[in-house]
Amino acid sequence: MSEHIIPTRTYYLIWISLMCLTVITAAVAFVDLGQFNTIVALSIATLKALLVVLFFMHLKYTNEKMSKVAVISALFWLVLLLALSLTDYGWRGAGAV
Amino acid sequence: MSSVAITPEREHYLNKEYGISSWLLTTDHKRIALLYLVSITFFFFIGGFFALLIRLELLTPAGDLVQADTYNKLFTMHGQTMIFFFLIPSIPAVLGNFLVPMMIGAKDLAFPRINLLSWYLYIIAGIIYLHCILTGGVDVGWTFYTPLSSGFSNTKVIEAGVAVFINGFSSILTGLNFVVTIHRMRAPGMTWSRLPLFIWSHYATSIIMLLGTPVLAITLLLVVFERAFGLGIFDPTRGGDPLLFQHLFWFYSHPAVYIMILPSMGVISEVVPCFSRKRIFGYHFVALASIAIAVIGFLVWAHHMFVAGMSLYAALIFSLLSYLVAVPSAIKVFNWTATMYKGSISFSTPMLYAFGFIGLFTMGGLTGLFLAALGIDVHVTDTYFVIAHFHYIMVGGAVMGYLAGMHFWWPKISGRIYPEGWGRLAALIVFIGFNLTFFPQFVLGYVGMPRRYWQYSQEFQVLNVLSTAGSTVLAVGYLLPMVYFLWSMRYGKLADDNPWNATGLEWRTASPPPTYNFDETPVVTWEAYDYENMPLPQEVTLER
Numbered sequence: 001m002s003e004h005i006i007p008t009r010t011y012y013l014i015w016i017s018l019m020c021l022t023v024i025t026a027a028v029a030f031v032d033l034g035q036f037n038t039i040v041a042l043s044i045a046t047l048k049a050l051l052v053v054l055f056f057m058h059l060k061y062t063n064e065k066m067s068k069v070a071v072i073s074a075l076f077w078l079v080l081l082l083a084l085s086l087t088d089y090g091w092r093g094a095g096a097v
Numbered sequence: 098m099s100s101v102a103i104t105p106e107r108e109h110y111l112n113k114e115y116g117i118s119s120w121l122l123t124t125d126h127k128r129i130a131l132l133y134l135v136s137i138t139f140f141f142f143i144g145g146f147f148a149l150l151i152r153l154e155l156l157t158p159a160g161d162l163v164q165a166d167t168y169n170k171l172f173t174m175h176g177q178t179m180i181f182f183f184l185i186p187s188i189p190a191v192l193g194n195f196l197v198p199m200m201i202g203a204k205d206l207a208f209p210r211i212n213l214l215s216w217y218l219y220i221i222a223g224i225i226y227l228h229c230i231l232t233g234g235v236d237v238g239w240t241f242y243t244p245l246s247s248g249f250s251n252t253k254v255i256e257a258g259v260a261v262f263i264n265g266f267s268s269i270l271t272g273l274n275f276v277v278t279i280h281r282m283r284a285p286g287m288t289w290s291r292l293p294l295f296i297w298s299h300y301a302t303s304i305i306m307l308l309g310t311p312v313l314a315i316t317l318l319l320v321v322f323e324r325a326f327g328l329g330i331f332d333p334t335r336g337g338d339p340l341l342f343q344h345l346f347w348f349y350s351h352p353a354v355y356i357m358i359l360p361s362m363g364v365i366s367e368v369v370p371c372f373s374r375k376r377i378f379g380y381h382f383v384a385l386a387s388i389a390i391a392v393i394g395f396l397v398w399a400h401h402m403f404v405a406g407m408s409l410y411a412a413l414i415f416s417l418l419s420y421l422v423a424v425p426s427a428i429k430v431f432n433w434t435a436t437m438y439k440g441s442i443s444f445s446t447p448m449l450y451a452f453g454f455i456g457l458f459t460m461g462g463l464t465g466l467f468l469a470a471l472g473i474d475v476h477v478t479d480t481y482f483v484i485a486h487f488h489y490i491m492v493g494g495a496v497m498g499y500l501a502g503m504h505f506w507w508p509k510i511s512g513r514i515y516p517e518g519w520g521r522l523a524a525l526i527v528f529i530g531f532n533l534t535f536f537p538q539f540v541l542g543y544v545g546m547p548r549r550y551w552q553y554s555q556e557f558q559v560l561n562v563l564s565t566a567g568s569t570v571l572a573v574g575y576l577l578p579m580v581y582f583l584w585s586m587r588y589g590k591l592a593d594d595n596p597w598n599a600t601g602l603e604w605r606t607a608s609p610p611p612t613y614n615f616d617e618t619p620v621v622t623w624e625a626y627d628y629e630n631m632p633l634p635q636e637v638t639l640e641r
Contacts, residue, residue: 066280073304073308074308077308077395080395080396081312081344081345081348084396084398084399084411084414084415085341085344087408087410087411087414087415088340088344088399088407088408088410088411089408090408090410091408091409091410091411092407092408093408
């Protein structure tokens, strides 16, 4: 089991980073970047999720195989959700049943 | 919940401590299972009450018992209560909580306090939902479809959504507890291929709970945000997409059907070998079929949306995948049947329910294939055919399995034997009542009666009367076990440790079990379902 102790300072820094990224997401939404608005928002969201998983959920400090299996399964399921939903959204114009 | 003094000289989990706080602050998985048993039984009767009102309204073609608006609330609250507050927690939270640690030779679940927390979350969600019911109710269907739920309904959608959201966390915590327990706390010698199939099915169920429930939670939160703050997520007038809600909702809610049925399959996999006195046929196939159902079950959700306007390409893919998920279920049915072949079968109550399960689940599953076929689905979508289909799975399958399990393990849970004659009678009544209620609905749907209407054309009346009559028979069948289980807690014959001469570890400790389940940690040196080397139970010997 991982017994790595993370200093409180790290937690505060990550929390402040998350808050800053939230403000940036909101601010960027008011700038018209065309379709890049979505890309920027999703990229920031991914970065935030990564910070949470690595530091708050201790994935950075674990060598447990099971933790990695859990993360990979979660990502795989997300891919399933997106990929199969896209069979609908990608082909909407091709007609409905 | 009052404790039952059974053998005052021996201490067990029921008589170790007394008083309300010993129950409300317990971390014993067996006591938490009983807390769940009382709570879900309460919600079962609330949901059942709504069902009876629905059937009473449909006794006559005219909408004469309740107003249309009230009827919308009745079927919504029937569905939400039964699914979120009874079926999903039923077997995992009651029998799973009680049995998972015992079956693998552990003293408790991995996180006993989280286990208690999950019950409290369930109760908080239940209280919020009860408040919703008592202060006006909700009418959007159990599916919360947008934009009705996010914009147009003027009932208590937010409250119901919050209740289901909180309840989801109870489910996630139970799933997490089971996964960690099964990985980490197996007794020496309890290898993965010696695990009882009940454990395999609970493992598969837990995976679904962990990976699916968060999606439902966030989706309902988005509905609440759209409704409360006007965010444009699902509302097309604000740039949203209503079908996005259906994709996200069914990504959880189709696998949720497997949360209901997989644990039931686990029960049947325990009951069939025991009452056939045979090792289960194809152990590894049945075990891996559970995992296959959990995985493939996530790939079929959009078959609920064939007529919703999604792309033809998606419909073809989801139709194909929906056929695929029938394969592991069929493997299980064939293997249970093969287990019985040349077995020494006895017709005890749990086995009667198991027979009921196999027959009714097969009918429910096969009619599911009708619905996976695009052409037939267009014809029967939103008709009573669909209602009959999923009740054959959820009631004919899941509830039958739950009752099989309750009867099978009641001697272990309570230390008493229930009256066998009454048990068999109740099983028969449930089977007859169930078929009388739901078989006519297949016909009704096929000839065109739509679901979710409080009045209907004259030509549908005969079948509706049959269905309503069946529901009253079914109600009697469900009340009986509750009465004789309660009766047996005081007056039932004392059960010995292993009244069925079953092979599982849970039968190798006392009935009722001591607080830490086993006096010494068991060491497993035998395969699962080793019935060839077990003597017949006394009752079976007498019958033969």
